[in-house]
Amino acid sequence: MNWFPNYTCMACDGEIQTSTNTYLCSNCMSKLPITTEEQHGHFSPFVYEEPIRSMILKLKYASNGFIAKALAPYLAAVYLRHIQPTLKTAPIIIPVPLHQSRLRERGYNQSEIIAKELASYIQLPVFNNVLTRNRKTIIQKDMDATARAKNLHGAFAVIPDQIPKIKNQNVLLVDDVYTTGATSHECASVLRANGARNVTILTLASVN
Numbered sequence: 130m131n132w133f134p135n136y137t138c139m140a141c142d143g144e145i146q147t148s149t150n151t152y153l154c155s156n157c158m159s160k161l162p163i164t165t166e167e168q169h170g171h172f173s174p175f176v177y178e179e180p181i182r183s184m185i186l187k188l189k190y191a192s193n194g195f196i197a198k199a200l201a202p203y204l205a206a207v208y209l210r211h212i213q214p215t216l217k218t219a220p221i222i223i224p225v226p227l228h229q230s231r232l233r234e235r236g237y238n239q240s241e242i243i244a245k246e247l248a249s250y251i252q253l254p255v256f257n258n259v260l261t262r263n264r265k266t267i268i269q270k271d272m273d274a275t276a277r278a279k280n281l282h283g284a285f286a287v288i289p290d291q292i293p294k295i296k297n298q299n300v301l302l303v304d305d306v307y308t309t310g311a312t313s314h315e316c317a318s319v320l321r322a323n324g325a326r327n328v329t330i331l332t333l334a335s336v337n
């Protein structure tokens with residue numbers, strides 16, 4: 130008889146038999162692609178490799194909010210160790226927005242879910258309605274960094290009556306994956322242009 134509860138691994142869907150609260154199998158746990166270094170001006174606890182890649186895809190397309198809850202402590206640790214010591218005043222959290230039509234088709238914005246779970250650890254306010262995505266942008270995989278940046282130019286805006294919320298504030302901009310950085314840098318520049326003091330980019334994972 131098995132006295133331990135059975136869990137399904139969040140990454141590989143394999144069965145876990147354990148007496149402790151773990152949601153990754155030992156194989157996936159041992160392969161977590163942890164990184165603690167700042168990479169080109171942004172921070173991520175993980176490299177975008179397995180098993181994190183599968184977990185983020187499940188969070189993005191399968192509405193698996195539990196994954197955000199499980200990964201939020203890693204984000205919080207990066208914030209507390211590498212970002213908080215560099216700031217004189219506590220930041221506000223702003224998630225990278227989805228276009229309205231994509232939000233309707235998916236039903237949720239994974240970056241808002243990540244931001245909310247992170248905020249529950251570090252007790253910072255989250256503002257979901259400051260940044261807006263004006264244009265639906267199609268990112269082609271073969272676009273280089275310059276083409277992606279050009280494609281995104283003008284895609285984001287700060288809602289005018291929300292400007293006072295970011296004036297002179299430090300902002301922690303939260304997203305799921307940092308690929309070329311075109312999206313997060315475009316959001317950061319729009320926030321700064323509207324009065325944000327300093328924008329730090331924090332994503333769950335970064336493409337190496």
Ligand SMILES: [Zn+2]
Nearest residue numbers: 138141154157
């Ligand atoms: Zn696994």
